[in-house]
Amino acid sequence: MKLYSLSVLYKSEPKVVLLKAASDVSSFSFFQRSSVQEFMTFTSQLIVERSAKGSRASVKEQEYLCHVYVRSDGLAGVVIADSEYPARVAFSLLEKVLDEFSKQVDRIDWPVGSPATIQYTALEGHLSRYQNPREADPMSKVQAELDETKIILHNTMESLLERGEKLDDLVSKSEVLGTQSKAFYKTARKQNSCCAVM
Amino acid sequence: MVGGEMAAPTSIRERQTVALKRMLNFNVPHVKNSTGEPVWKVLIYDRFGQDIISPLLSVKELRDMGITLHLLLHSDRDPIPDVPAVYFVMPSEENIDRMCQDLRNQLYESYYLNFISAISRSKLEDIANAALAASAVTQVAKVFDQYLNFITLEDDMFVLCNQNKELVSYRAINRPDITDTEMETVMDTIVDSLFCFFVTLGAVPIIRCSRGTAAEMVAVKLDKKLRENLRDARNSLFTGDTLGAGQFSFQRPLLVLVDRNVDLATPLHHTWTYQALVHDVLDFHLNRVNLEESSGVENSPAGARPKRKNKKSYDLTPVDRFWQKHKGSPFPEVAESVQQELEYYRAQEDEVKRLKSIMGLEGEDEGAISMLSDNTAKLTSAVSSLPELLEKKRLIDLHTNVATAVLEHIKARKLDIYFEYEEKIMSKTTLDKSLLDIISDPDAGTPEDKMRLFLIYYISTQQAPSEADLEQYKKALTDAGCNLNPLQYIKQWKAFAKMASAPTSYGNTTTKPMGLLSRVMNTGSQFVMEGVKNLVLKQQNLPVTRILDNLMEMKSNPETDDYRYFDPKMLRGNDSSVPRNKNPFQEAIVFVVGGGNYIEYQNLVDYRKGKQGKHILYGCSELFNAMQFMRQLSQLGQK
Numbered sequence: 001m002k003l004y005s006l007s008v009l010y011k012s013e014p015k016v017v018l019l020k021a022a023s024d025v026s027s028f029s030f031f032q033r034s035s036v037q038e039f040m041t042f043t044s045q046l047i048v049e050r051s052a053k054g055s056r057a058s059v060k061e062q063e064y065l066c067h068v069y070v071r072s073d074g075l076a077g078v079v080i081a082d083s084e085y086p087a088r089v090a091f092s093l094l095e096k097v098l099d100e101f102s103k104q105v106d107r108i109d110w111p112v113g114s115p116a117t118i119q120y121t122a123l124e125g126h127l128s129r130y131q132n133p134r135e136a137d138p139m140s141k142v143q144a145e146l147d148e149t150k151i152i153l154h155n156t157m158e159s160l161l162e163r164g165e166k167l168d169d170l171v172s173k174s175e176v177l178g179t180q181s182k183a184f185y186k187t188a189r190k191q192n193s194c195c196a197v198m
Numbered sequence: 199m200v201g202g203e204m205a206a207p208t209s210i211r212e213r214q215t216v217a218l219k220r221m222l223n224f225n226v227p228h229v230k231n232s233t234g235e236p237v238w239k240v241l242i243y244d245r246f247g248q249d250i251i252s253p254l255l256s257v258k259e260l261r262d263m264g265i266t267l268h269l270l271l272h273s274d275r276d277p278i279p280d281v282p283a284v285y286f287v288m289p290s291e292e293n294i295d296r297m298c299q300d301l302r303n304q305l306y307e308s309y310y311l312n313f314i315s316a317i318s319r320s321k322l323e324d325i326a327n328a329a330l331a332a333s334a335v336t337q338v339a340k341v342f343d344q345y346l347n348f349i350t351l352e353d354d355m356f357v358l359c360n361q362n363k364e365l366v367s368y369r370a371i372n373r374p375d376i377t378d379t380e381m382e383t384v385m386d387t388i389v390d391s392l393f394c395f396f397v398t399l400g401a402v403p404i405i406r407c408s409r410g411t412a413a414e415m416v417a418v419k420l421d422k423k424l425r426e427n428l429r430d431a432r433n434s435l436f437t438g439d440t441l442g443a444g445q446f447s448f449q450r451p452l453l454v455l456v457d458r459n460v461d462l463a464t465p466l467h468h469t470w471t472y473q474a475l476v477h478d479v480l481d482f483h484l485n486r487v488n489l490e491e492s493s494g495v496e497n498s499p500a501g502a503r504p505k506r507k508n509k510k511s512y513d514l515t516p517v518d519r520f521w522q523k524h525k526g527s528p529f530p531e532v533a534e535s536v537q538q539e540l541e542y543y544r545a546q547e548d549e550v551k552r553l554k555s556i557m558g559l560e561g562e563d564e565g566a567i568s569m570l571s572d573n574t575a576k577l578t579s580a581v582s583s584l585p586e587l588l589e590k591k592r593l594i595d596l597h598t599n600v601a602t603a604v605l606e607h608i609k610a611r612k613l614d615i616y617f618e619y620e621e622k623i624m625s626k627t628t629l630d631k632s633l634l635d636i637i638s639d640p641d642a643g644t645p646e647d648k649m650r651l652f653l654i655y656y657i658s659t660q661q662a663p664s665e666a667d668l669e670q671y672k673k674a675l676t677d678a679g680c681n682l683n684p685l686q687y688i689k690q691w692k693a694f695a696k697m698a699s700a701p702t703s704y705g706n707t708t709t710k711p712m713g714l715l716s717r718v719m720n721t722g723s724q725f726v727m728e729g730v731k732n733l734v735l736k737q738q739n740l741p742v743t744r745i746l747d748n749l750m751e752m753k754s755n756p757e758t759d760d761y762r763y764f765d766p767k768m769l770r771g772n773d774s775s776v777p778r779n780k781n782p783f784q785e786a787i788v789f790v791v792g793g794g795n796y797i798e799y800q801n802l803v804d805y806r807k808g809k810q811g812k813h814i815l816y817g818c819s820e821l822f823n824a825m826q827f828m829r830q831l832s833q834l835g836q837k
Binding site for chain 2 (some may be wrong): 026029030031032035036062063086172
């Protein structure tokens with residue numbers, strides 16, 4: 001079981017601002033790493049955009065599960081994990097991180113922040129500790145109030161999109177993805193592949 | 199062999215051979231048919247040098263150049279004080295140390311030091327110091343950088359290296375736990391060989407590569423290295439004398455750098471052409487095939503294994519006319535051709551026997567006497583063609599043995615079924631049999647065959663199989679004895695390589711009517727192809743060929759439109775992907791970073807046949823067959 005990324009964002013309609021992110025791309029090959037990182041940022045942002053305030057959701061995409069928690073005050077967190085990683089622990093991590101973040105970083109900075117300007121350094125540590133859920137979060141620490149029935153489950157990224165919206169378009173318009181990542185993603189038009197995408 | 203006088207363009211094989219012969223001739227151009235005995239000499243090489251020389255020069259040819267003795271550098275060598283020694287080694291630490299030791303021990307009369315790739319200044323100084331200390335300076339006659347650090351296997355095919363191929367293997371490039379410095383070393387090793395290749399070819403290419411891949415990193419570094427060398431006016435290797443006369447002098451060749459990840463199905467594919475089959479099912483390596491002669495085949499549930507008997511090795515060389523003609527032919531054609539050659543040979547043999555017996559009746563038969571003068575002429579020609587006949591017999595025996603060994607594998611593992619099925623998968627035609635049936639069939643194929651088939655299916659399919667289906671397949675595969683690690687890696691790979699997940703359509707493979715096959719069977723051929731389908735290949739372009747076609751013919755295609763463009767001759771580095779040159783290229787080199795195989799090579803050869811006047815070369819960082827490739831995938835898929 002593995003965690004790939006952990007990010008903190010702010011949902012201020014209609015935009016979503018990335019405040020801080022940590023990732024572990026050590027299981028990807030050399031030439032995939034930067035693209036993977038960019039895609040995870042892109043995906044995290046997109047998910048927060050399409051999730052309502054005060055909601056929790058898990059989005060399944062091929063081998064990966066993206067867990068998102070958007071607080072009612074707009075602060076949001078996304079964990080991208082593999083399908084084995086226990087969702088309960090992921091949400092517990094999000095809760096903890098957002099709580100800590102809100103105490104360390106002034107609310108004023110949220111709508112206008114960026115990873116460069118935000119002073120919050122604990123993310124990498126959390127990501128690496130939580131690679132082993134048993135150690136980081138034994139059952140006793142899980143908050144009893146967490147009601148799992150309230151977590152929305154999406155089977156694909158596509159189900160987050162609005163009618164008529166295409167993931168291809170969002171990818172090409174994205175400012176987060178470099179040209180390389182976009183080229184990487186581009187489907188061969190000749191063959192009209194309809195593969196699901198990360 | 200003198201390059202400039204040849205009417206036909208000099209191939210890379212000829213060029214490298216010429217360079218080697220010049221080196222063996224004390225670094226003076228070798229002129230064929232020169233009178234007088236060659237100077238006797240000793241050749242000292244390391245394993246890298248051995249791998250480069252062996253596909254190009256036979257022991258006899260070495261002897262013709264005056265090499266009486268050839269020895270490995272790191273072996274016990276006795277002094278031979280009155281003989282010059284030619285060294286051909288890599289400039290590594292251990293090799294330099296040993297050479298210095300040789301100097302100190304005064305092993306030979308004089309030393310001609312040739313380095314496969316360029317030696318560094320500091321190592322050169324080490325040798326100079328050793329020579330000084332041994333008072334052997336005058337004995338070091340010549341020191342050369344040969345720039346021959348690549349292995350040429352065919353007129354139009356080369357690989358980087360063999361000894362350290364694990365350093366630059368597919369696995370080495372794609373494993374996740376690689377550090378930046380390790381990757382630099384891998385890339386530098388590849389670029390060094392490619393640089394040597396272009397120095398030997400005598401041309402500076404235009405380089406195109408895909409983005410975000412190992413191929414791109416190679417392209418950037420190669421461009422830089424070529425550029426630096428061109429700018430160095432004193433030491434440039436691409437000046438007038440080294441530039442090839444003939445094919446490359448007016449037009450620049452195109453170098454297409456492709457990453458293996460663009461097509462993972464072809465390295466796993468079951469094949470149907472002779473050379474590719476030999477590489478797939480037999481032990482075929484640097485143009486030498488090693489057979490274990492079997493006395494028969496035992497059928498067992500897991501797929502037959504031939505009984506092991508004596509070992510035999512054959513070299514498949516450019517002078518083997520049958521091989522040159524048929525290495526790309528579909529196997530049934532090969533079987534039939536061997537049969538035909540055998541019949542023709544027998545007819546000629548009978549003719550010689552007949553003439554001999556007639557001669558034996560000389561003086562006793564009137565009719566015989568009058569035929570005598572005719573027959574003398576006939577016999578003379580028969581006798582003079584005896585060496586030719588003997589050679590023909592040798593080749594017929596060779597190919598009979600090789601083709602028989604291949605056929606045994608085909609029959610035991612039912613490789614024709616795999617080939618046909620995979621072609622259908624890759625061309626998206628409807629499948630008449632279920633994949634599960636083939637996997638669960640105990641009589642068809644080894645576990646590796648089944649794994650290959652399933653991986654090709656998984657790679658090529660548009661819709662990933664559902665969880666339930668996948669579990670079913672996995673169970674069937676495990677029951678058949680397969681190791682599932684490669685699948686683990688392929689799943690990961692597919693999640694990223696969407697471009698590669700929509701492969702080219704291959705067209706249909708049709709089963710030809712019985713005609714060809716029945717003729718082979720009816721003539722009492724030993725190639726009993728009963729039960730083996732006579733499949734005909736329809737020519738379609740594999741992904742690598744398709745990419746080459748787009749770039750060589752300047753076709754617009756989303757797949758290759760944003761390939762990067764490098765021209766080392768241009769003054770300022772240009773990063774645009776807009777090619778300056780608008781005309782189609784006449785020569786191209788396709789190089790696959792991450793490994794290649796004979797199927798891909800053959801596809802390019804077939805493609806070239808349809809293009810008059812074009813020259814295409816194929817190279818790869820390593821050559822692997824499906825088993826070797828799967829082993830790497832398995833290591834990559836291990837958690």
